[in-house]
Amino acid sequence: MRFAFSGAAPIKKELIEAYENFGITIFQGYGMTETSPVISAENYCKKNPGSVGFPLPNVTVKINEPDENGIGEIIVQGDNVFKGYLHDKEKTDEVLVNGWCHTGDIGYIDENGFIFITGRKKDMIVLDNGKKIFPEEIEFIIHNLEYVKDVLVYADNSAGDDDLKLTAKIKIDKKELQDTFKELEYNQILNKIWNDIKEINTTFPKYKYIKDVLITEEEFIKTTTLKIKRFKEIEKTKEELKNGKTISIKNIDTKESEE
Structure with missing residues (x-):
């Protein structure tokens, strides 16, 4: 085993280091079912502890209505974004706005393009x-x-x-x-x-x-x-x-x- 991907929740730096001491590289990623499912990920060339990597090719990520610190809702656009929820137009219209998928996750993008998640919009x-x-x-x-x-x-x-x-x-x-x-x-x-x-x-x-x-x-x-x-x-x-x-x-x- 040479590497593993982690998602769904932040992983402690100490745990990443422990795995790497055994020669196993941990990559962090981010996604949701509505985006097929990957939005972003790290790779061997681009890693940043605490981040969820950077957008995959042909996937556009931006921060919607950022505050003074650049923090806002993460929204996604690309061929990986779903067309809508089956028989649920109301929920579809809530999540898909002008072709952008509103993830409900709050975060920011740093100067190097890495995405950081700070929380959920509903938990704010x-x-x-x-x-x-x-x-x-x-x-x-x-x-x-x-x-x-x-x-x-x-x-x-x-x-x-x-x-x-x-x-x-x-x-x-x-x-x-x-x-x-x-x-x-x-x-x-x-x-x-x-x-x-x-x-x-x-x-x-x-x-x-x-x-x-x-x-x-x-x-x-x-x-x-x-x-x-x-x-x-x-x-x-x-x-x-x-x-x-x-x-x-x-x-x-x-x-x-x-x-």
Whole structure:
């Protein structure tokens, strides 16, 4: 085996390096059923960690209505784009606009033509001030913490006011954590998690700061392709907070004052 392709979700740089240490090159690509299915990919000559490569020949990719950072919805045009959904004109008209396939994915194209995906349009969080947050961007960074099994970032307004509180729900293995940090009490471990999140916060603008961290050992609700069912998981979280299966670090004495 000399190479493998990865798609559907970002892959950690460390994992790519681990495979390459065994002589296996990992290429990242991007596509969807509606585009037959490949839109872009890396190759031996053009690789950029974190990107999904560059468009295939005869495939045109552009960013629709980019913001000041060049980020917007990825749209695609080419012979690989489908003609429409069978017996569903309404959905077809929603996705196919003037010959362009609207992917529903948010991202940008760098100066070298590499495509980067930052999130899904339907998952985008819009604050009252108009600022946009793509939870997948933050989740990817948090997932790099060694003890994080799964993570979900969402905007919580359970306080009943208009202030959206960015919250990270993290799945851990309590026993594994205690074995890893044997010198620490469990509450001290939770304090470490909170400090790690605050350190991650410093890499983002303040409007993207995580304000609360929820800890659980419960499995997340996922699709058959192991993608988190975001909105169902958020609803489940509300019940778990009531029955104690999920806890807020802020409701525990971690001996750390809130900033």
